[in-house]
Amino acid sequence: MTPPAPSRRHAIADDLRNQISKGHLKAGERLPSEAQLAARYAVSTPTLRNALALLQAEGLVEKLHGSGNFVRHPLHRTTYVGGGHTPSALAPAERALHTSIRATNLRAHGHLTALLGVSPRSPLMEFFCISREGKTPHSLARIYVPRDLVPADGPEGLLTARLLDLCPPLGVVQETVSSRLPTPDEATTLRISPNLAILSITRVATDTTGRVVEAALLALPGDRADAVFTTHHAAEARRAER
Amino acid sequence: MTPPAPSRRHAIADDLRNQISKGHLKAGERLPSEAQLAARYAVSTPTLRNALALLQAEGLVEKLHGSGNFVRHPLHRTTYVGGGHTPSALAPAERALHTSIRATNLRAHGHLTALLGVSPRSPLMEFFCISREGKTPHSLARIYVPRDLVPADGPEGLLTARLLDLCPPLGVVQETVSSRLPTPDEATTLRISPNLAILSITRVATDTTGRVVEAALLALPGDRADAVFTTHHAAEARRAER
DNA sequence: GAGTGGTCTAGACCACGAG
DNA sequence: TCGTGGTCTAGACCACTCA
Structure with missing residues (x-):
């Protein structure tokens, strides 16, 4: 189907891909150093690095500066479920995701004012959420809520985020999905390379x-995340009848 | 916010970005040749090419082999509207998109059988759609429909695709969004570089x-496409009351 | 054929991580 | 400190586009 890529880096990438899929290189294992691999394939180091960059973009290989190149664990994909009212970037509970939340008070500025439809410097609360599976992060979320919607009583623990499920009757949730390169901050906190595209979701409820x-700004690593949106048309049909 | 990138390629990319945004380099214009730019910034050609690769990934620059590097027209973003029953990758009609459709008869195979829930070799019709704005493609769609749902009377013109709006009362539409690198075919038909991630949407109705x-497989260039999903929770709330 | 980008080489030097 | 990957250089050669 796909014509065999003539370039050397593709040939090398294909070979390594095969070795990984056939189990000659196991998950978590360290690859030989780039110098060794370059010698084995009789190419220069930049060429070999290009080959690894391809595998990295596919999520098969993780590069750790100073440590080496590692075979990534077999692609635990996270699924973001669209359609609203999920406190954080709620992935299906199937997998044990540790989610850490940090709450901060701040005031609206920049495009946050437009997103939330509030006036500049109006008080907000930011929830900064990172969910991890083991050590590797799977999602990053920055959620902004008008401060008066956050109950002042309890400590801003996990519960405060969850209240979004209950408090106001939700009207419309709009989610905009795009694919872009991560900002340097996002790349480091998600522990991905700056070249790996992310799924960027802007959710306004x-x-x-x-x-x-x-308003939530979500960043999901493109190599280990999907987003699913389900629409029930029967409901709309019924509503149309009325 | 973002610490100034120390690497030369980022510095060069930033400079070119500024020149583009300030209008010193206009849309559609050709940049100086890579050799000239390398000389101007006093870097080697690979370094300069790395800088251009960054701008290319952002969709600001388009590389045409043998012709030069060009400033891309100011990012006409296409918006895919999720939530079902759109014949092709229906973008809002705001912009004049020429959509070309090619219909083919084939039989289910591979993962198509799983997607559609049909038995292997059962007859399907494939609609291969490309929508363009001017010359540049904005979306690629492969839509598969069980053949018995396609009326045999009319020619498989534009109308055949549109009938999906009407014919069966739709139940559930599920759309899975992910970000990945294009296949070589997709890269060439969308006229994007193989390094630019695409929004990949799998829609099952x-x-x-x-x-x-x-079942539809959609590919949208990551630099010029978003997908929007809107959920009306009021409807669900009302339904829950009953 | 002249000029463009695409790929590759064979090194050099710096930055990071672990012992 | 030592081995790792990260960045960069200066030039070679090939492939494509256009006149």
């Missing part, structure tokens, strides 16, 4: 009055 | 009986 109750 | 009436 409004209550029934049209007020924005939540 | 079922009718009210649960039968799959359409």
